[in-house]
Amino acid sequence: MALDPVDLAGSKILITGPSGQVAAPVVAELARVAAVTGLARFSKQEDRDRIEGLGASCVSVDLADPGGLRDVPNDFDYILNFAVVKTDSFDYDLAANGEGVGRLMLHCKNLKAFLHFSSTAVYEYAGHEPRREDSPLGDNHRVMFPTYSISKIAAETVCRFVARQYGVPTTIARLSVPYGDNGGWPYFHLMMMQQGVPIELHPEGPNYYNLLHVEDYLEKIPRLLAAATTDVTTVNFGGSDRTSIEEWCGYLQELTGIEPVFTENPQAFGSLCIDTTRMHELIGETAIDWTTGVRRLVESLAPELLKPETSNA
Numbered sequence: 001m002a003l004d005p006v007d008l009a010g011s012k013i014l015i016t017g018p019s020g021q022v023a024a025p026v027v028a029e030l031a032r033v034a035a036v037t038g039l040a041r042f043s044k045q046e047d048r049d050r051i052e053g054l055g056a057s058c059v060s061v062d063l064a065d066p067g068g069l070r071d072v073p074n075d076f077d078y079i080l081n082f083a084v085v086k087t088d089s090f091d092y093d094l095a096a097n098g099e100g101v102g103r104l105m106l107h108c109k110n111l112k113a114f115l116h117f118s119s120t121a122v123y124e125y126a127g128h129e130p131r132r133e134d135s136p137l138g139d140n141h142r143v144m145f146p147t148y149s150i151s152k153i154a155a156e157t158v159c160r161f162v163a164r165q166y167g168v169p170t171t172i173a174r175l176s177v178p179y180g181d182n183g184g185w186p187y188f189h190l191m192m193m194q195q196g197v198p199i200e201l202h203p204e205g206p207n208y209y210n211l212l213h214v215e216d217y218l219e220k221i222p223r224l225l226a227a228a229t230t231d232v233t234t235v236n237f238g239g240s241d242r243t244s245i246e247e248w249c250g251y252l253q254e255l256t257g258i259e260p261v262f263t264e265n266p267q268a269f270g271s272l273c274i275d276t277t278r279m280h281e282l283i284g285e286t287a288i289d290w291t292t293g294v295r296r297l298v299e300s301l302a303p304e305l306l307k308p309e310t311s312n313a
């Protein structure tokens, strides 16, 4: 039986990376019921304005800075760590993504739970085999994001070390492909299709992933917090059903009439679907069917591209 969600109403929550694609809807949802603080560098004033507009307060911190948390309160009940940086600098990205997790946890050791968002990009490529939490790790995303997989693996390691050493209840959730009415990978593909830009596919198709709709991750986050233990719960986090780039681009074509152009590239990210066994045991199945989610994404972000017969307008 899946775990009951923790009740976040009235709690104090620190959300790092609040202006990002994945976290922004979480801030919007939680700031309605809890005292939410968003932490990022906020180099763009409009990001800070947007997050404050959602009802959260903001603190400007660079997680790569060893003294960056000096003036940040330390009495949070929960931390949701979404912050991530992807530059070409290993030094900077390991400091922000890896050491930054340790700094956050050490700053707030009395948390009820720490939820670290990792990525299935930590797994070694293994064709169509669904990746389990104990599958081999590897430098999966090197081609496009040189530091990403390595710094996400490093971040997990720092996170486990601090959790076990200092007794901080922690969950590490390895995200597959989050998407929703605010965007995500299928939206990038739609934009590429519209502009006639070829979409690169690994030759070992179909290229399977587990799209995770924003409504599902909003519903699951309080359950992931309930799953936190001081020995650290590590769990895949994606939609219950796998689908593929080929299938969702085909469905985008059905909705819009725009044909995707595919090119094969052995260097492209390959299949990265997940074994959902542990996820289902801990937090249950997801609810949003991927065709429903992809259709809603187009209706929200590019309604003008819908064919008249597929549009509800």
Ligand SMILES: NC(=O)c1ccc[n+]([C@@H]2O[C@H](COP(=O)([O-])OP(=O)(O)OC[C@H]3O[C@@H](n4cnc5c(N)ncnc54)[C@H](OP(=O)(O)O)[C@@H]3O)[C@@H](O)[C@H]2O)c1
Residues within 6 Å of the ligand: 016, 017, 018, 019, 020, 021, 022, 023, 039, 040, 041, 042, 043, 044, 047, 061, 062, 063, 064, 081, 082, 083, 084, 085, 096, 117, 118, 119, 120, 152, 175, 176, 177, 178, 185
């Ligand atoms: N998007 C996906 O498809 C996907 C897939 C799998 C896993 N994930 C994971 O989900 C999480 C969120 O990803 P995302 O795509 O939403 O990220 P994103 O859009 O790139 O946003 C990153 C956030 O982190 C903040 N940030 C970056 N560098 C920072 C630093 N040095 N110190 C403090 N804050 C910093 C950014 O704000 P500032 O620039 O203002 O600092 C921004 O709010 C990440 O952990 C990522 O690994 C995402």
